[in-house]
Amino acid sequence: MILIGRSRFLSQINPSIKLIFHLLMMTIISIISDPLTTFLCMLIPAMITFAFIKIPFKHMVMYVLLPFFVLFILSVWSIFAFGKGETVWFSWGWFHFTKEGLLNGLTIGFRTLGYLFYGLIFVLTTDVTEFVLSLMQQLKMKPKWAYSILAGVRFIPIFKAEFEQIRAAHRIRGVHRVGGLGGKVRSMIRFTIPLLSQGIRKAERVAIALEARNFDGSWNRTFYHKIESGKIDVLYGLLLIALHVAIIFLSLHFGFIQWGILM
Structure with missing residues (x-):
């Protein structure tokens, strides 16, 4: 388990607005096709992550x-x-090393790192429940889809805990893992069937609980916890935009920047 100290600043940002700004910055990185500018833009989410x-x-x-x-x-x-x-x-053989290939490879590599850092920031500083509520309140996602996403995410740690319990029970009873393809298949069946049955039971309980609360997936619902947007969201967005604009302006001034989508 990784112990993470969440940033108070990043955790207070509205999840939907944070996602929109991250996607916008990733789009900007996607249309830049020179390695230097892409590298500088990649440093922005990297420095945010480390800082x-x-x-x-x-x-x-x-x-x-x-x-x-x-x-x-x-x-x-x-x-x-x-x-x-x-x-x-x-x-040599299938390998064909060129200057253009190296520049394009570096651009794609730095672009990939930028995507990964933006995704890492979002995942490590966003509460899943707040994100789903924000999808409904700010982005107007239908409640039936939003609560389905939330229920699915909540099942992941439950299934992990049950998997550990089943594996521990097998060890206590002396059921060891058998080598070979047949052993792997039998081991998979021993874990899959109990997990599947438990998943069906839990899904049925969730459905009954939602029905008992008169949940029909309609928009006519109230929220106990409202996700607000404020100055901190604007500040974060302006910070990202200002940094990217500054890098692009400097790259234009020195003649480094190139535009295009590399695949």
């Missing part, structure tokens, strides 16, 4: 930096080694 979200250094390296670095290397390598370009540096 506002308190994660132990060990966990930061193991669960954030290392996986992100692997994805970055794979993104750069796939374009650099197999991409097309006019300035050929080296060719």
Whole structure:
């Protein structure tokens, strides 16, 4: 389990507004096709992550930096080694290393890191219940879809706990894992059937509880907890926009920026 100290500033932002601004910034990164500008734009969510979200250094390296670095290397390598370009540096077999391939690979890699950091900020600083309520109150999502999402997310830790209980019960009874394909299939069946039956029971209980509260998925509902939007949301959005505009302006001034969508 990763112990995370949430940022008070980021946690107070309206989840729907935070999501909209993140998607907008990711769209801006998507239409920039030079590696330098993309790298500078990627630094914005990276610095926000390191400055506002308190994660132990060990966990930061193991669960954030290392996986992100692997994805970055794979993104750069796939374009650099197999991409097309006019300035050929080296060719061997299926590999075709070009200057254009390296630049495009770096752009895709930094763009991927930007997406990942924005997603990480949103996930680590957003409460699931508040996010679903915000979807209904600010983005006008239908309650039947919103509560379905909330129920599904809430089932994940429950299924994880039940899986651990079933595995512990198997160990106590001496049911060991058998090697080979047949053993894996039998092991999967031993876990799947109890989890499926438990899921059906819990889903039925949730449905009965919602029906008992006269929930029919209509819009005619009130909320005990209202998700408000205020100055902090505007401040966060203006901060992101100002930083991206400043980077784009500097890149335009020095003639580095290029526009286009790389695939």
